[in-house]
Amino acid sequence: MALPSWEDPKLGSMKRVALWLATVAGEGRIFTYTQLRDVFPGVAQIDRRVRDLRGRGWRIDTAREDTQLGMHELRLVSVGEPVWEDRKGPGKETSGLTGTRRREVLAKDGHICRSCGISVGEDYAGSFERSQLDIARREVRLPDGSTAVELITECRRCRVGASQLETDAAQTIAEISHLGSMELRMLDSWVKEDKREFGKVELLWAAYRTMPADSRERFRVALKSSLG
Template identity: 40%
Template sequence: MTPPAWNDPKLKAGTMVRGALWLVQVIGEGKTFTKDQIRNAFPGISQADRRIRDLRDYGWVILTNSDDATLVAEDQRFVKAGVPVWDPVARRAAAPQKTTSNKEKQAVMARDDYMCSVCGISGGESYVDDSNQTAVLSVTRRETVLPDGRERTFLVTECKRCRAGNGGDPARADEALADIRALDPDDQRRLRRWIERGRRGSTALDRAWNAYRRLPSDARDEVRTALES
């Protein structure tokens, strides 16, 4: 996988990934860099230096003056690159694994109302587009980029199909917030009401469409015929 440019505005990645690319493409192995350089490279990103230090969990060798007496307090040395974290597959395979207890799993599923946090299907429920397949839920770890650029991993409830389809890309709270702020004031107020209720509001048209979609294929044919007559 060819690494993207660290400062590509189209790059959908968190500070840790962009920091890794910056180290490789700007600093170079064996060279030193300072916190000022990090601040200049990632303006407005709080704790960008910490996100770069997180690369150590992926085999990157980055030394401070506590590791190398020749360095001053402000300097760090990029010794060696590790896992190419800009590759979602490689990053996911190398991510530090933590054991999730059954108690934690049950608490996460209860918090998510025993529904997939991506598509909203319940465990054992048939998919609308494939009535022969039922949802199997599990608790997984989802990398997430927060609005301030921090990267965190959260436990979420996902069905098997959504888990297989996410491609390893992080959830983007920063992009979600930007999309919300781009809405006009009326739509923002409507969305805030949905957020407060914990569910989307629906119109009579929405409810009729959802009721129609839940019907078996033959029953949908009967409805279409009745509407055409």
């Protein structure tokens, strides 16, 4: 099926930008906002159209995600939702997220990245980079076997490549029945607080798993020595 022309003035600006990126720029290719402004001289806030596409599953990297890019360059890594198609039927969104809906999702997610737990403006460990939170769409497999697309808060770093992730809510919910009473109470307390404090042993284990091989060996030797 042939795609509409990005030059069709009857299409909205986001659809036209999406079509130009998909058919002219192409996946894997580099473009700039200046280039987009030259192609669409009558479109205001062209950068907002790009942000809208990111919210529809389009992966568009900047120098923050791809160190090979220049400060003003962007790369279309992968095309997401075909926004130029008519969206009909219940549950279909016809536009990007509203500010109100965005705030609702952030509030429900506790204003943290649900993938890594970082909060907005917080420095990533071992770097001077500060986090930025965004709203992503995640495909979810439901207990009845159907799938749905749900909104989730993620930082920009975790969103890189995350468009292919799927949440298996059905399997996760089914696992509850395999827990004992003590484990259920423990899990319930974590869910109520939406937080879990890790003990020293768990923190050491997590740190050990991230070490290079030589450092892991040093750790094992030190641990064995402590055991006597």
